[in-house]
Amino acid sequence: xxxxxxxxxxxxxxxxxxxxxxxxxxxxxxxxxxxxxxxxxxxxxxxxxxxxxxxxxxxxxxxxxxxxxxxxxxxxxxxxxxxxxxxxxxxxxxxxxxxxxxxxxxxxxxxxxxxxxxxxxxxxxxxxxxxxxxxxxxxxxxxxxxxxxxxxxxxxxxxxxxxxxxxxxxxxxxxxxxxxxxxxxxxxxxxxxxxxxxxxxxxxxxxxxxxxxxxxxxxxxxxxxxxxxxxxxxxxxxxxxxxxxxxxxxxxxxxxxxxxxxxxxxxxxxxxxxxxxxxxxxxxxxxxxxxxxxxxxxxxxxxxxxxxxxxxxxxxxxxxxxxxxxxxxxxxxxxxxxxxxxxxxxxxxxxxxxxxxxxxxxxxxxxxxxxxxxxxxxxxxxxxxxxxxxxxxxxxxxxxxxxxxxx
Amino acid sequence: xxxxxxxxxxxxxxxxxxxxxxxxxxxxxxxxxxxxxxxxxxxxxxxxxxxxxxxxxxxxxxxxxxxxxxxxxxxxxxxxxxxxxxxxxxxxxxxxxxxxxxxxxxxxxxxxxxxxxxxxxxxxxxxxxxxxxxxxxxxxxxxxxxxxxxxxxxxxxxxxxxxxxxxxxxxxxxxxxxxxxxxxxxxxxxxxxxxxxxxxxxxxxxxxxxxxxxxxxxxxxxxxxxxxxxxxxxxxxxxxxxxxxxxxxxxxxx
Ligand SMILES: Nc1ncnc2c1ncn2[C@@H]1O[C@H](COP(=O)(O)OP(=O)(O)OP(=O)(O)O)[C@@H](O)[C@H]1O
Ligand SMILES: [Mg+2]
Numbered sequence: 001x002x003x004x005x006x007x008x009x010x011x012x013x014x015x016x017x018x019x020x021x022x023x024x025x026x027x028x029x030x031x032x033x034x035x036x037x038x039x040x041x042x043x044x045x046x047x048x049x050x051x052x053x054x055x056x057x058x059x060x061x062x063x064x065x066x067x068x069x070x071x072x073x074x075x076x077x078x079x080x081x082x083x084x085x086x087x088x089x090x091x092x093x094x095x096x097x098x099x100x101x102x103x104x105x106x107x108x109x110x111x112x113x114x115x116x117x118x119x120x121x122x123x124x125x126x127x128x129x130x131x132x133x134x135x136x137x138x139x140x141x142x143x144x145x146x147x148x149x150x151x152x153x154x155x156x157x158x159x160x161x162x163x164x165x166x167x168x169x170x171x172x173x174x175x176x177x178x179x180x181x182x183x184x185x186x187x188x189x190x191x192x193x194x195x196x197x198x199x200x201x202x203x204x205x206x207x208x209x210x211x212x213x214x215x216x217x218x219x220x221x222x223x224x225x226x227x228x229x230x231x232x233x234x235x236x237x238x239x240x241x242x243x244x245x246x247x248x249x250x251x252x253x254x255x256x257x258x259x260x261x262x263x264x265x266x267x268x269x270x271x272x273x274x275x276x277x278x279x280x281x282x283x284x285x286x287x288x289x290x291x292x293x294x295x296x297x298x299x300x301x302x303x304x305x306x307x308x309x310x311x312x313x314x315x316x317x318x319x320x321x322x323x324x325x326x327x328x329x330x331x332x333x334x335x336x337x338x339x340x341x342x343x344x345x346x347x348x349x350x351x352x353x354x355x356x357x358x359x360x361x362x363x364x365x366x367x368x369x370x371x372x373x374x375x376x377x378x379x380x381x382x383x384x385x386x387x388x389x390x391x392x393x394x395x396x397x398x399x400x401x402x403x404x405x406x407x
Numbered sequence: 408x409x410x411x412x413x414x415x416x417x418x419x420x421x422x423x424x425x426x427x428x429x430x431x432x433x434x435x436x437x438x439x440x441x442x443x444x445x446x447x448x449x450x451x452x453x454x455x456x457x458x459x460x461x462x463x464x465x466x467x468x469x470x471x472x473x474x475x476x477x478x479x480x481x482x483x484x485x486x487x488x489x490x491x492x493x494x495x496x497x498x499x500x501x502x503x504x505x506x507x508x509x510x511x512x513x514x515x516x517x518x519x520x521x522x523x524x525x526x527x528x529x530x531x532x533x534x535x536x537x538x539x540x541x542x543x544x545x546x547x548x549x550x551x552x553x554x555x556x557x558x559x560x561x562x563x564x565x566x567x568x569x570x571x572x573x574x575x576x577x578x579x580x581x582x583x584x585x586x587x588x589x590x591x592x593x594x595x596x597x598x599x600x601x602x603x604x605x606x607x608x609x610x611x612x613x614x615x616x617x618x619x620x621x622x623x624x625x626x627x628x629x630x631x632x633x634x635x636x637x638x639x640x641x642x643x644x645x646x647x648x649x650x651x652x653x654x655x656x657x658x659x660x661x
Binding site for chain 2 (some may be wrong): 367
């Protein structure tokens with residue numbers, strides 16, 4: 001592995017973490033189809049030797065707001081933190097991860113929600129650990145506006161953007177967290193976003209996580225989101241995957257205590273030769289926990305959608321609801337969707353279901369719209385939009401709904 | 408009356424799933440005329456309306472159709488609609504997530520675009536559909552709901568009549584526009600449809616019941632059986648049918 005060396009101040013804690021990541025990744029390597037959790041997603045075209053880190057002293061031009069709604073904004077440019085408009089907030093602590101690492105508190109959380117030996121890209125992420133944030137929302141604080149992490153790519157270099165965020169919500173805290181990945185440079189830029197997000201949601205706290213991945217069409221995007229949810233806490237997420245050549249959004253939710261809940265929803269709308277992988281793993285580790293998933297895909301051209309959804313229900317638990325539904329629309333004969341739902345249930349008092357449908361655009365609906373004078377193209381678009389819009393019914397913030405609809 | 412032909416159907420044969428349904432069908436509708444078609448279940452009335460609209464799977468095997476002097480068979484579904492053809496469907500399709508307002512605005516603008524007209528002013532459009540829905544006793548709420556999803560039978564037909572009123576087609580095919588309507592709703596819908604009538608607009612009214620024809624008075628009534636017209640007459644033919652049924656016409660043709 002030879003991603004050209006990045007420059008950082010020497011820090012013994014960081015060095016240890018990197019070494020650990022390095023040896024874990026060396027053991028695992030890039031996943032192949034033999035690895036069950038990457039069964040359908042191929043990494044042939046991902047050659048790590050190609051990538052370089054952006055120089056710290058790049059000229060950043062991304063001051064303008066890209067979101068179109070009011071939020072606390074933090075901007076990363078080419079994988080490097082460049083504008084932190086949140087450093088002075090009272091109830092939300094936002095620190096560059098590399099600074100937070102020096103402190104004992106952040107060490108309580110960093111890498112504590114997963115075993116990197118099972119997550120090759122998270123191991124890789126640790127091997128190059130530097131960029132990312134430590135965010136902590138104070139007890140009882142309900143944020144008045146969303147906190148937005150904007151990941152902006154401007155150059156046509158093969159940049160490696162390696163980000164690791166740790167987000168902690170203390171008891172009763174509430175936050176809308178937005179992640180927006182996009183490019184503004186050459187549309188053919190072949191960069192690689194490798195992201196790990198760790199969420200720690202304390203008692204009665206709620207994190208709403210909204211993500212839009214609209215990377216350049218030759219880019220790679222791998223993200224692992226792990227949420228740890230305590231008693232009566234809630235992690236709700238919505239991820240729209242639209243860009244990249246190869247994208248994977250993996251979400252692991254650990255429902256650790258009574259009445260911990262999660263909604264893991266998402267959509268992928270892809271065409272060309274793209275692959276978009278949505279993988280979820282919901283662990284019901286305690287009685288009276290609830291999960292619901294709705295993922296929809298629209299796949300055109302030669303593109304491939306992957307949905308792998310696993311629900312695990314631990315032994316000696318009861319009163320659990322776990323639902324999962326995946327629906328895909330195929331727009332061309334060469335479009336593909338691979339689906340692998342899995343239920344691992346080791347308890348009795350459980351309501352669990354999963355389902356998946358995959359089909360073309362309804363011909364009767366097309367005829368109806370066209371018979372009113374609507375062009376074939378517009379009729380298709382109307383039906384696709386309606387298909388995706390169903391997902392927004394569950395989102396309460398109207399600003400975020402209109403932002404999501406703008407893609 | 409001006410005798411300019413609007414729709415000319417000559418020796419039309421058409422099939423669905425390799426099954427011949429329309430057999431040597433002939434009909435000419437002039438501008439301003441109202442024609443009624445009555446016929447037993449399964450005769451092919453809805454099939455005829457789909458053939459006219461150009462629906463996939465409804466294959467014309469021989470014959471000609473001219474609409475405003477042009478070859479209708481050269482046009483695709485939306486081109487026919489933009490030329491002024493409209494169908495009130497017997498079974499309108501449910502479209503979850505699409506409201507009548509949204510979809511009708513697309514329709515109006517796509518038609519305007521095809522005629523090199525600018526997009527309609529949103530305010531004018533909203534005012535128009537609000538007026539029409541008031542005439543049809545349709546709640547404003549119905550305009551925002553998913554189109555036809557969980558609509559009652561009568562609501563679906565009123566929604567079809569609303570679309571017809573917004574698009575103002577020159578030839579409307581009404582495929583059982585009266586089915587599902589209660590006695591009062593039938594009057595309301597018929598009144599709205601009548602208000603669209605003028606010397607340039609024609610209608611083809613498919614119905615099983617003479618009642619609708621009391622409100623929308625036809626110039627001609629045709630009996631349709633076994634894929635073709637077996638008898639034509641004036642509105643009195645509908646009254647006679649109401650009493651005697653179709654048996655003599657089906658037998659004659661068998
Ligand atoms: N897609 C299809 N495949 C096979 N047969 C079909 C298809 N569509 C229609 N038919 C058949 O064509 C015949 C005519 O049907 P159509 O719906 O046109 O009758 P109709 O005159 O409208 O009857 P109704 O008065 O009951 O509405 C019927 O026998 C019907 O079963
Ligand atoms: Mg019929």
